Amino acid sequence: MKSHAVRLESAGHSVTVVAAERAVTDWSGRYFGPWWKAATVEAQDVCAGAVVIAEVDHGRFGDESLAVTRVAHRSVGYARARLLVAEDREAGLIRAVSPEDGLAYRSEPHAGSLLVFGCETEPVATATARLAREMLRGLLLRDGWAVLHASAVVAEDGRTVLTLGRKGAGKTTTALALAGRHGCGLLANDRVFVRANDRGGVDVLPWPSAAALGLGLLDALGWAGICRERLEAGEALHPTQDRRVTEALLAGRREPLWEGGKELKVQVFPDQFPGWFGVPLATEGQAAALVFPRIEAGAAPAEEDAPCGLGEGDFMSGATEDRYPDVFGLVGVDGGGTEEARRAVAERLAELPHHSVVLGHDVGANADFLAKVTGCV
Template sequence: MTTHAVRLESAGAAVTVASAEQAVTDWSARYFGPWWKAAEVPPQGVCAGPLVVAEVDPGRYADESLAVTQAPHRSVVYAKAQTLLSEDSAAGVIRAVSPDQALAYRSEPQAGSLMVFGCDTEPVATATARLAREVMRGALLRDGWAVLHASAVVSEGRTVLTLGGKGAGKTTTAFALAAKRGIGLLANDRVFVRPNDRGGVDVLPWPSAAALGLGLLDALGWFDICRERLEAGEALHPTQDGRVTEAILAGRREPLWNGSREMKTQVFPDQFPSWFGVPLATEGEAAVLVFPRIEAGAAPAEEDIVRGLKDADFMSGKTEDRYPDIFGLLGVDGGGTAEARHEVAHRLAELPHHSVVLGHDVAANADFLAKLTGCA
């Protein structure tokens, strides 16, 4: 059986994704792309280092599912899905099954091996990419990196970190600079950070699909591009609600809500350069921190408010509720060690901090932010 393989690398950490289904490895290559230097490797090299193997095989899924349910198991929520988990400590094997997603898993943490089984290619491909990212996260965290909730853009190695709670404007800030100034996009919501030997903080991307509200999509000048691409038969990320796709195709640009939750476009990482002409950055060094807030009708301006990093700006095992470490992939706290977070916070506190108010004029925001942060 032909095996296809893709190797992901970042800051000395690496993981290989292998599958008989090329669509599965193509998905990881597309998802991680230049952010994690995704590259095809020969099948004979797939045993070196941590390995995620994916099989699209209903029979194997059924066997693995049965193995979980016949053993002592408990119920957890993983990736928003009810998941049954069985742990065999003596054998060093963790098995799990998510019946609603028709996905089963077999993890051997000590051997650096993880297998994903399913009945359909797309769910297997998305789960495989998600778990490959978790394997990489574990390797980076064990090497002294921590995870910071921030958007980030990079200009000539200088990284602008944007922080704040949900809805503060992290995405608006990053995409204003990326879309209107051509500055490299490093991350939309999370970044890896680590103290370096120069007294600064290195920053790496956390690859993920980006969620953009329809209003922001329009303000960035990307709405019509999305509509044309969708009309041509291309697709956005499958986690996107079908009602968002329908709204774009119908030309409806106003925000779309499901109760109190705004439904957003979900953009693949590779669509930023290929659809919108936004380059992706692979690394940088923190240079300036921005704390935005959005106010309709406001002219962009700096505010006389002192703001700094908080504990909540860092991820920890307590706050990582979507992807808890049920497969034993991390080996440390989900956001990095307390020591790493403390040292990063100490060094970032010494950088310039800017509290700003931004309006809905993306071009004006971009011009203001570029000058303020030295990216002009």
């Protein structure tokens, strides 16, 4: 049986996904796309480097499940599911099974190899992409990169605007205002890899993920109608999207949807930014300015005389990355990077222009204001 493969690359590191089912490798290719230079390769050419192999095979899933449950194992939470983990330190082998998801895993961290077995294609494809991202994250973090909780856009000359703040502060609003109206490349909407470089600056790389956009922001950007047309034509947004959001888009609703104090948002695939909305994706940049936004309905965009600066909480860490604990030995360091890497980045970013701003709901006005303030367009 012919196998398919897609290679992901960033900053000189790569991970290859191999599977007999094309749908599995297509999922990784789409999910990481231009951000991590996803490219189809010949499976027979995959002979070295980090690799994730996926199989949709009920029998193999059963065999791997028994291999875990028949020996001493522990139970952990992983990707919002229960994971049973058995570790053979002598053999350098980690086995795991997620009974509810119908997924089993076999990891050999020192060999840079991980196998995923499952009963159905979609869960296998999703798990494979997630673990490929974890594997490449580990390669980058061990190479001195750190993970910053920020959105980022890149101008044509590589200068990058980082937007920071707590959840709901307006990081995504700021990034998409610049990317949607002034032609900047979208590097990331929620987190980025950062590393101090030998030129006295900070290099920035994307963290590929689906983007969560509220219905109000989608409307303000002028994208709600586009989404409705695409959905009516049979296309789909990311499968993690709540069906009520899809129904609201199809019904032409624009007001935010809430459940228990949490806004239900549109979940956009990375490739839908250029494909649906004409927003290019950037693959790298160098930090040039930091923006700390605050959203206020009816406000005219303006700079504020308010304290702003990078804090330890702006870096991701083991405490903030506990949804995906490193049970497979793929990362090897703190999930947000080493303390030394974070400190070096913080010192460099402190030297860049900082802008504390208030933004309203007029995306065009926000975009023009941000372009002028940051000087990056």
